[in-house]
Amino acid sequence: MAMTITEKILAKAAGKDKVVPDQLINANIDIIMCHDVTTPPAISMLAEKAIDKVFDREKIVVTPDHFQPAKDIKSAELHKRLDDWAKRHNIKHYYKLGRAGVCHALLPEQGHIRPGEVIIGGDSHTCTYGAFAAFSTGVGSTDLAAALATGELWFKVPASIKFVLAGSLSHGVYSKDVILAVIARIGVDGALYRAMEFVGPALAEMSMEARMTITNMAIEAGAKNGIIGFDNVTKQYLDEHLKDKTDYTVYESDDDAEYISVEQFDCAEIEPMVALPHLPSGGVPITECAGKAMDQAYIGSCTNGRIEDLRIAAKIFKGKQAAIRTLIVPATPVIWKQAKDEGLFDIFYDAGCVISAPTCGACLGGFMGILAAGEKCISTTNRNFVGRMGSPKSEVYLASPATAAASAIEGKLTDPRGYI
Amino acid sequence: MAKAHVYKRDHINTDEIMPARYLNTDDRAELAKHCLEDLDSDFVNKVEAGDCIVAGEDFGCGSSREHAVWAIRTVGVQTVIAKSFARIFYRNAINNGFYLIELPAALEKISDGDELEIDYKNGLIKNKTAGIDIKFNPLPDFALEIINAGGLLNHITTKMK
Ligand code: SF4
Numbered sequence: 001m002a003m004t005i006t007e008k009i010l011a012k013a014a015g016k017d018k019v020v021p022d023q024l025i026n027a028n029i030d031i032i033m034c035h036d037v038t039t040p041p042a043i044s045m046l047a048e049k050a051i052d053k054v055f056d057r058e059k060i061v062v063t064p065d066h067f068q069p070a071k072d073i074k075s076a077e078l079h080k081r082l083d084d085w086a087k088r089h090n091i092k093h094y095y096k097l098g099r100a101g102v103c104h105a106l107l108p109e110q111g112h113i114r115p116g117e118v119i120i121g122g123d124s125h126t127c128t129y130g131a132f133a134a135f136s137t138g139v140g141s142t143d144l145a146a147a148l149a150t151g152e153l154w155f156k157v158p159a160s161i162k163f164v165l166a167g168s169l170s171h172g173v174y175s176k177d178v179i180l181a182v183i184a185r186i187g188v189d190g191a192l193y194r195a196m197e198f199v200g201p202a203l204a205e206m207s208m209e210a211r212m213t214i215t216n217m218a219i220e221a222g223a224k225n226g227i228i229g230f231d232n233v234t235k236q237y238l239d240e241h242l243k244d245k246t247d248y249t250v251y252e253s254d255d256d257a258e259y260i261s262v263e264q265f266d267c268a269e270i271e272p273m274v275a276l277p278h279l280p281s282g283g284v285p286i287t288e289c290a291g292k293a294m295d296q297a298y299i300g301s302c303t304n305g306r307i308e309d310l311r312i313a314a315k316i317f318k319g320k321q322a323a324i325r326t327l328i329v330p331a332t333p334v335i336w337k338q339a340k341d342e343g344l345f346d347i348f349y350d351a352g353c354v355i356s357a358p359t360c361g362a363c364l365g366g367f368m369g370i371l372a373a374g375e376k377c378i379s380t381t382n383r384n385f386v387g388r389m390g391s392p393k394s395e396v397y398l399a400s401p402a403t404a405a406a407s408a409i410e411g412k413l414t415d416p417r418g419y420i
Numbered sequence: 421m422a423k424a425h426v427y428k429r430d431h432i433n434t435d436e437i438m439p440a441r442y443l444n445t446d447d448r449a450e451l452a453k454h455c456l457e458d459l460d461s462d463f464v465n466k467v468e469a470g471d472c473i474v475a476g477e478d479f480g481c482g483s484s485r486e487h488a489v490w491a492i493r494t495v496g497v498q499t500v501i502a503k504s505f506a507r508i509f510y511r512n513a514i515n516n517g518f519y520l521i522e523l524p525a526a527l528e529k530i531s532d533g534d535e536l537e538i539d540y541k542n543g544l545i546k547n548k549t550a551g552i553d554i555k556f557n558p559l560p561d562f563a564l565e566i567i568n569a570g571g572l573l574n575h576i577t578t579k580m581k
Binding site (some may be wrong): 024038041044067077136139140146150189192279280281362365366383386388392 | 444483485516
């Protein structure tokens with residue numbers, strides 16, 4: 001029987017020939033991502049049950065990122081619990097301060113994501129890794145604890161929605177604009193419990209970085225996972241990054257696989273988008289909201305804190321001044337060093353931006369750029385919920401790095417196409 | 421008897437239920453002090469053990485933080501009744517042995533302050549204030565199995581032994 005790529009990966013992980021949507025399965029997990037907010041409670045839960053073991057010390061990747069470097073005593077204690085546990089179990093892939101980075105940028109960059117595998121993480125944006133033709137989804141601490149101990153987890157097989165991304169992106173339009181347009185159309189629960197499968201020629205023109213921006217935000221439409229098939233771009237990235245270069249399995253959706261619905265997008269018609277507060281589905285073209293005054297710009301996060309994003313921002317900032325507080329947050333140490341070596345930091349410095357160490361920081365309202373009541377932030381992150389970046393009375397506007405940089409220079413929402 | 425705290429809103433997200441600024445701890449009593457703070461800052465003062473939260477679509481969307489479920493439970497809420505739930509929140513609740521009620525007519529049949537009596541086994545909410553009986557579909561068997569075990573970890577530890 002015909003299956004989608006998501007169904008094929010889950011069938012393999014469950015040791016079955018086939019699975020169908022809504023079927024309950026027990027799947028073997030290939031990689032587990034652990035960070036500083038949701039893993040310490042999972043560790044405590046296991047300790048309470050007197051289960052002090054991990055299923056495979058080589059299949060767990062640990063990085064503190066949300067409050068790292070520790071922002072206060074309490075977060076330092078979370079980090080210490082994570083650190084003690086990682087050392088006690090001799091976790092092979094443990095990225096400590098200096099090598100730690102925003103989890104969803106770090107794992108692919110460090111070569112932990114392989115096609116055809118099942119990855120879970122104690123973080124909702126774990127769906128990012130689906131850009132590599134893998135099944136990847138976010139879980140809470142109890143699921144994480146269970147998976148750490150047993151290496152397996154129950155899932156309900158999701159039905160898939162196919163998103164056909166036709167056409168080519170216009171100048172000044174990026175994958176962030178595409179995913180904001182997708183979510184604006186289907187809503188924040190438009191893909192609830194579903195797999196979002198992205199196909200179409202527009203993807204072929206996108207780098208892995210750009211594709212990760214798309215799958216990163218699948219959760220913002222309520223999806224269980226986002227997934228993009230394997231091609232030469234995927235292969236090249238993996239050839240350069242994979243830790244374990246042994247053969248991986250590439251799955252593809254069958255031509256006659258069943259989808260619960262199909263959504264068509266002509267990417268040539270998508271404009272730079274801004275998601276207005278307070279939902280990621282609040283996307284409107286920049287032409288409809290330009291001119292609104294901002295107080296801060298934030299360029300970073302697992303959505304848009306990769307080198308390609310920083311290059312785009314630097315191109316726009318070159319020789320210009322930021323009119324508002326602007327934070328540049330390279331997502332990982334490798335990205336940080338690359339940006340420095342390429343001279344991007346000089347451009348950001350000259351423009352009056354703050355350059356931060358890799359951290360989730362202000363993306364989730366943790367620290368390093370928190371908003372006061374009444375303040376507005378143009379941000380390359382993925383969520384603009386009430387209070388997400390600080391005061392419940394602040395506002396977050398989501399956009400691409402280009403739109404964020406142009407808006408930082410003008411101090412108001414600005415169409416980036418005038419700058420590139 | 422359970423009092424209903426009704427929020428006529430869709431997409432009540434985990435940032436509102438448990439703001440990230442408090443996630444530097446997983447101490448449940450500490451988290452509970454801020455339960456629903458960015459949605460209704462008075463909630464923790466008015467909620468009593470056994471009460472229910474009633475809401476619209478997609479309750480619990482956003483971050484995977486289980487802290488949201490822990491906070492709601494720790495303040496004593498017995499169940500959340502919503503038109504629908506976000507996926508990770510739903511899993512987290514079941515994994516904690518916390519019963520959720522999916523009820524498409526939640527906001528039409530229950531008003532703020534209504535007194536409810538809930539029969540989980542038979543899928544029936546008696547709205548004492550409105551004088552009506554409301555049927556709901558009990559959770560699927562696999563979820564009940566986990567809930568009856570007292571959560572996922574109990575469930576797997578029994579299996580591991
Ligand atoms: S960068 Fe933001 S969205 Fe991404 S993992 Fe960190 S807190 Fe979550």
